[in-house]
Amino acid sequence: MQYSQAVAPVSGRVIPLDDVNDQVFSSRKMGDGFAIADPTSGEVVSPVDGKVLMTAKTGHAVGVAGGDGLQYLVHLGIDTVELEGKPFDIHVSKGDTVSAGEKIATMDLNAIKEAEKDPTAVVIITNSKKKLSEVIVATGDAQAGDLVAEPVAKREEQDTAKPAAASEERPADLSGFDATAWEIIKGIGGAENVRSVTHCITRVRFSLKDEDRADDSHFEDLDGVIDVVRAGGQYQVVIGPDVEDVYEAVEKQLGNTGEASDTEEKKERPTTAWGWFKYGFSELIGVITGSMIPVIGLLAASGIIKGILSLLLTFDVITEETHTYAIINAMSDAVFFFLPIFVGFTAARRLGADPVIVAIIGGVLTYPSMLEIAESEGENAILGMQLNADFFGLPFHMANYTYSIFPIIVAAWAASVIEPWLKKIIPNIVRMIFVPLFEVVIVSLIILLLLGPIVTFISTGIANIIQGIYDLSPTISGLVIGGFYQGLVIFGLHWAVIPLVAQDIAATGHSYLNAIISATMVAQGGAVLAVFVKTKIDKLKGLSGPAAISAFCGITEPAMYGVNLKYGRVFIMASIGGAAGGLLTGLLNVNMWGFTGSLIGFSSFVNPEGLDSSFWGYLIASGTSIVVAFVLTYLFGFKDSDADPDKAREVKKVRLGNREPAGTK
Structure with missing residues (x-):
């Protein structure tokens, strides 16, 4: 492969890395490259055509990804990070497209020298160890924009179609x-x-x-x-x-x-309407997944604590007036109450915005005075929402954003759009203060005045539609959802449902939908448990046993991908068991007050107002799911020959008097 040549980022004297007065650079620990000593001008240009990967907050470094795959780091001066950005002004932002020789920054050479720092500009190709055999450097005086370095590809890089490491053996020291x-x-x-x-x-x-x-x-x-x-x-x-x-x-x-x-x-990018739909849906699932994954464990843990608290109340171990209740309730409710802060942080990290700033915006949405406004009544309404607040005389609907998910994800998206724009127009010397200032103000107002009410209206509408379908026939809904929900897990599409469940629990305190989903989890566990009991294959027994435990703890992927889907009839029998459990869940109107389902989540089915039919219905539905899935799998869904055809063939040979079955060699 032929890589593009690099130009000098500043005017001065081109030197090899060996001559740089810094051990990290000269030893090439960060990668190969070159340097410009004694710069004669403070104007800094891009060394290659490409896109900006990063800009240091202190302004002393810019990363550029070349169109050929090489990644360049332009480091302005030695130890200049200690100057806290004062001599530097960056003119580009992450994601900007730049051309070789295009101005990307300026540095105050006098300020650097007065601070007794070396102004040498160092250019490092950070992925050179993987891609290059050497960098040929033309030393001597050069002007910014002059071609001064030629990266030379490793021999194996010539075959770009060959997957990396395809012919390599795993290092012996890895275990x-x-x-x-x-x-x-x-x-x-x-x-x-x-x-x-x-x-x-x-x-x-x-x-x-x-x-x-x-x-x-x-x-x-x-x-x-x-x-x-x-x-x-x-x-x-x-x-x-x-x-x-x-x-x-x-x-x-x-x-x-x-x-x-x-x-x-x-x-x-897609070129057709269907392509754009698939692209958009894929991106949406990716954002939801990236935003929710880090808090799923917290939601599950909080749900278990909520269930335990309900049991303590039911059996009169504590009362709501005690400090013990207040402490445990805070433990169980905090993650739900402040959900916009946590999801804001994770969504911002997924979308490329500043996580702390978006978390602060989540704090704005859950601020106590905002809750007081949300609980007030307005004189007018639009789309069924009370106009209960105003901003400089402009009326709007102030929703209760505690326990919410989708508005803050939209806020993270808005921040990811606005933040790069702010960084472009705000000088680096005051960026640390004014970017957060303007971002918090602008995004908070966008959410409070416009996007928040719209997203709340849509998400509430979706929740009402799901609840309406369930109310039409809980039994049929349970049967259909119970039979097909784990099919969504196969493709990772269940992440489109999980936030709806979390929002439902956060807003109403319970979720009928989650109760049905719980039945599908134990069904997958029942099916793989049957495989564990029936199989004589040690490897499969070692896989199916832990997978069953995992499913009963609410995580079905090990069971599904390790066993049930691999031997297709097992998954079908598990789905039938899920349909039976879902049918009974709907028929018995089982409700769920926590996020954690399956057997480990039994406490989630305890009504905070006292033990009721939901708990007993949960036990009946879960037991039915396990029994149906187990029995069907044991009798019709699996035999060892499915996993070991050679063993089945040997059995046939014995039955045929050691003759090969017809059609074999």
Whole structure:
């Protein structure tokens, strides 16, 4: 592969890295490159055509991703980070497109020298170790914009169609999660094929540049990996309970590849209406997933605490007037009450806005005086919403944003659009103060006055539609949802439903829909438990036992991808069990007051006002789901020959008197 030549970012004397008076740069620990000593001008230009990857808050460095995949870091001066940005002024923002020789920054050479710092400008190619054999540097005097360096590709880089690490053997010193991570990266086409990576409760989710380079067969029988799924614009590697450890190992081995590449190369934009719909839906699911995953565990834990608190009240262990009740209630309710703050932080991180600023905006939405306004009545209404507030005489609907999710996700999106614009127009020297100032004011007003009421109206409407369908026939709704919900999990589409459940619980304190979903979880566990009991294959028994426990704890992916989907009839029997449990859940009007379902979430079915029929209905429906799924799977859904055809063949040979079955060789 032929890489583009780089130009001098400033005018001065071009020197090799060996001559730079800094051990980190001269040792090439950060990568290969070159430097400009004794700059004669403070104007700084881009070394290549590309897009801005990053700008340091202190203004002393700019990262640019070249169109050929190389990543350049322009570092202005040695140890100039200590000057806190005073001699620098950056003229670009992350995501901007720049051309080689285009002005990107200025630096005050006199101020740098007065501070007794070396003004040498260093250009580092941060991914040179992976891509380059050397950088040929033309030393001597040069003007900003002159060609001064030629990156030379490694020999293996000449074959760009070849997946990275395809012919490599795993290093002998890698073991455990590190070995699993290495194999995963190899299977998806190498680190250079990764655009970004995240994880959920059971899966490591990759956004790849080219999904065709990922080899599904590589993951068959790979220790530590249950299955792989291509869905929602992601390549999802199903791990199970060890997902966080594997993700950390993957992230460590990828380094900055995933994050940098996300800016370096955008997804190909669709050209048809259907393409745009799929693209938009994929992006929406990605945002919801990235926003909700970090708080799902908190919601689950809080739901369990709520259930325990209800039991303590039911059996008169404590009363609502005691300080004990107040403390436990705060533990159980805080994550729901302040949900906009937490989701704002995670959504901003997913969308590229400042997480702290968006979390502050979430604080604005949940501020006590805002709640008082939301509880007041207005004289007029629009779309059924009371105009109960005004801003400088402009009337608007002030909703109660505590316990809400979608308005703050929209706020994070608005911040991701406004923040880069503010950074462009606000000088670097005052950016630290005025970007947060204007961003909080602008986004807060946009949400409070316009987008918040609209999103609240839409999300409330969707919730009412779902509730209306359920109210028409709880029994039929339970049957249909119970039979098909886990099908959404296959493609990761359940993330479109989870926020609705969380919002429903946060707003009303309960969720009939979540009660049906709980029945589908225990059904998957019942089916894989039958496999565990029936199989004589040690490896399958070792996989299905933990998977059953995981499903009874509310996480069905290990059961589904490890066993049930792999042996298709098992999943069908589990779905029938889910339909039976869902039918009874609807028939008995089972309600749910917590977020955590399945068997571990039994306390979520305890009514805070006292133990009622929902709890007993939950036990009946869950028991039915397990029994139906277990019995059907044991009798009709699975036999060892499904998992080991060779063993079945040997059995046939014995029955035929050691003769080969017809049609075999």
